[in-house]
Amino acid sequence: MIETLQAFFAEYGNLLVEGTVATLIMTTASTLIAYLIGIPIGVIVTITAPGSLRPHPAVNAVLGWIVNIGRSIPFIILLVALIPVSRFIAGTSLGTTGAIVPLTIGAIPFVARMVEGSLAEIGPGRIEAAQAFGASTLQIITKVLLWESLPSLIRGAAITYITLIGYSAIAGAVGAGGLGDIAIRFGYYRYQDEVMIATIVLLIIVVQIIQSASDILSKKIDKR
Amino acid sequence: MIEIRNLSKTYDAKHIQHEALCDINLTIDDGDIFGIIGVSGAGKSTLVRCINLLERPTTGRVLIDGDDVTDFKGRQLLELRSRIGMIFQDFSLFAQRTVLENVRFPLAVRHQDKQESYKRAQELLELVGLADKARNYPSQLSGGQQQRVAIARALANSPHIILCDEATSALDSLTTESILELLRDINQRFGVTIVVITHSMDVVRSICNKVAVIDDSRIVEQGTTEEVFARPKAAITERLLKTAGDHD
Numbered sequence: 001m002i003e004t005l006q007a008f009f010a011e012y013g014n015l016l017v018e019g020t021v022a023t024l025i026m027t028t029a030s031t032l033i034a035y036l037i038g039i040p041i042g043v044i045v046t047i048t049a050p051g052s053l054r055p056h057p058a059v060n061a062v063l064g065w066i067v068n069i070g071r072s073i074p075f076i077i078l079l080v081a082l083i084p085v086s087r088f089i090a091g092t093s094l095g096t097t098g099a100i101v102p103l104t105i106g107a108i109p110f111v112a113r114m115v116e117g118s119l120a121e122i123g124p125g126r127i128e129a130a131q132a133f134g135a136s137t138l139q140i141i142t143k144v145l146l147w148e149s150l151p152s153l154i155r156g157a158a159i160t161y162i163t164l165i166g167y168s169a170i171a172g173a174v175g176a177g178g179l180g181d182i183a184i185r186f187g188y189y190r191y192q193d194e195v196m197i198a199t200i201v202l203l204i205i206v207v208q209i210i211q212s213a214s215d216i217l218s219k220k221i222d223k224r
Numbered sequence: 225m226i227e228i229r230n231l232s233k234t235y236d237a238k239h240i241q242h243e244a245l246c247d248i249n250l251t252i253d254d255g256d257i258f259g260i261i262g263v264s265g266a267g268k269s270t271l272v273r274c275i276n277l278l279e280r281p282t283t284g285r286v287l288i289d290g291d292d293v294t295d296f297k298g299r300q301l302l303e304l305r306s307r308i309g310m311i312f313q314d315f316s317l318f319a320q321r322t323v324l325e326n327v328r329f330p331l332a333v334r335h336q337d338k339q340e341s342y343k344r345a346q347e348l349l350e351l352v353g354l355a356d357k358a359r360n361y362p363s364q365l366s367g368g369q370q371q372r373v374a375i376a377r378a379l380a381n382s383p384h385i386i387l388c389d390e391a392t393s394a395l396d397s398l399t400t401e402s403i404l405e406l407l408r409d410i411n412q413r414f415g416v417t418i419v420v421i422t423h424s425m426d427v428v429r430s431i432c433n434k435v436a437v438i439d440d441s442r443i444v445e446q447g448t449t450e451e452v453f454a455r456p457k458a459a460i461t462e463r464l465l466k467t468a469g470d471h472d
Contacts (some may be wrong), residue, residue: 128315132276133330134306135380143333148320223361224319 012195014183020202022096023178026171027164029100034107034164035157041067041108043141053127053137063112070109075167078106079174099176103167107160114156118149149174151222158214162207169203189220226252226275226385226417231284233270243268246441248284252434254384257411257418259449260466261425267441268421272387275419276308277301285404287384306334309378309416315370317362319346323349323373324358330380341380348376351421352406359372368399375406385417386410404431425468437461 042121043222047053048060073081079102086093086101093101133220146153169180179199187196233245245267252258262268273279274286277296285294288304296304310331317326324345325332331341349355352372354365362370371391378386388407392400408431411418420432428435428449436446437458444458456462 125312125314125316126318128278129310129312129318130329130333131278132305132308132310132387133333133377134302134304135329135333136302139333143316143329148318150320222320224363 002075003048006083008194008198012186012198016179016195016198016202019059019179019182020206023168023203023206025163026096026099026103026141026168026176026178027161029148030103030107030164030168031157031161033100033104034111036158037104038108038111039115039146041112042119043145045112045116046119046145047137047141053140065104067112071113073106075102075170076173078102079171084091094175096177099168099171103164103171106167107164110163111156111160114160115153118152118156119145120153122148151218151224154214154221156161158210161210165203165207165210225254225287225289226250226419227276227285228271229285229287231271231274231281231286233267233274233279234282243441245274245281248438248443250436250443250446252417252419254417255415256434257408257420259420259422259428259435260438261422261428261435262438263423263460263464266438267388268438271438272389272419272421274290275385275387276305276310298375306330306381307383307385309381309383309386311371311374311378311386311388311391313393315362315367315374315375315394317370317377319362321361322358323354323360323362326362326373327376328381329377334381344380345376347350348379349373351379352376366399366471367395368403371395371399371403371405375403375410379410379414379416382414383416385419388418388420388422390421390423393423400427401430405433419463423464425453429468437464 018176021093045060045063045067048063049054050057082102082105083093087106089101090097092098126144126148127140130140135143166177168176169183172178172180172182174186175181183196183199187190187199228248228250231245232243233246233365235242235244248271250259260268260271266298270279274281277286277293281294285292287293293304318329321329324342327345327348328341331344346355346358349358352375354369354372354376359368362373365373392403395403407418410416420427422428432449434447434450435441435452437460438444439458439460444457445452445461452461453465456465
């Protein structure tokens, strides 16, 4: 048994490590960039809603549509449709770098909705209190909306990250690299079940670590 | 002095106009503890929010110390609000900030010196008797303690007006007594004008020197607390008086 495992890792060890690293690079980079863009969108959708800080029906409706359209396109289709965009932004539509563009664009509307959901948990009371003390809209966004919902935003980020790991496996189908790519190339095309199983185990471990880290962190900073 | 002149507020909700406030006239003098009493939905919360313009009056004027503030916007509005403290029924403390940070919040939004503002926040916590809770979070405090923190926060900018929106409605009667005592004490020591929104005649009797009774969006009666209690004119006042406990 041990010998079989040793032989397996001698043959596929490097490949699996590289695949894991590629998956982590793709998903981490896309999550970070998606949050840089998704947080402002989520905030704007929230504050332009009727009765909120800066009601603006037109902005609210247009952003809402864009987010919904983004959310309704299946990732596999987005992936193919965005090939020219990836070439333009990342210089290539191939490999790990090329996959970051569709992963990010696919994640932005998802992140915007997650952020919107987290901000909605902040009831009107604290916002009104901040207004009553002369806080500006920008101060209310940073010091109340985002700060008070931080534990929830962190839980949302873990969900996004894990969702993107799933997307990155789909991106593997068009040569993005990573664990998904390995599972398809070795497990599916070459019927090497043991490689398939190894990638599944690795994905489970990665997802578990992300989920536990986010649970611990959000619990630690949540003072409610 | 707060003067409210011919103030009305109407909400448009799907072609049906709802009149929340109708032709309100009030004068609140410096140093008053002014009660505005009415049943739920009478419009009293909307009225108090017109004073710091959290709600915009549809018509009418709001004057503070002789200045017409009704159309204040931008910096001017933020400046006005920071000079008026406010406390709320549900305390509205920031759950993810320490007690000290909560009290410092009104100073932080005005970019006041960090060290100075922490010192001021600590002094205010001493004033409300919670100096030892500075590092705690609101969730670790009782309702009465949370409202004390909210009062300290409302005092941070040394306001000359404090608005209380049902400040004791979520508290038991003993805690209510101690919060009212604190408000009375603040009124006497600093000469702060306090506007008290309530549905309880007991609260009015306990701390207000003047009272206005609001019913169905209109002021139906106002005067000194003594007058109104001794000779109520409106039917709603009599009804509110009947529900009050007998403390005499």
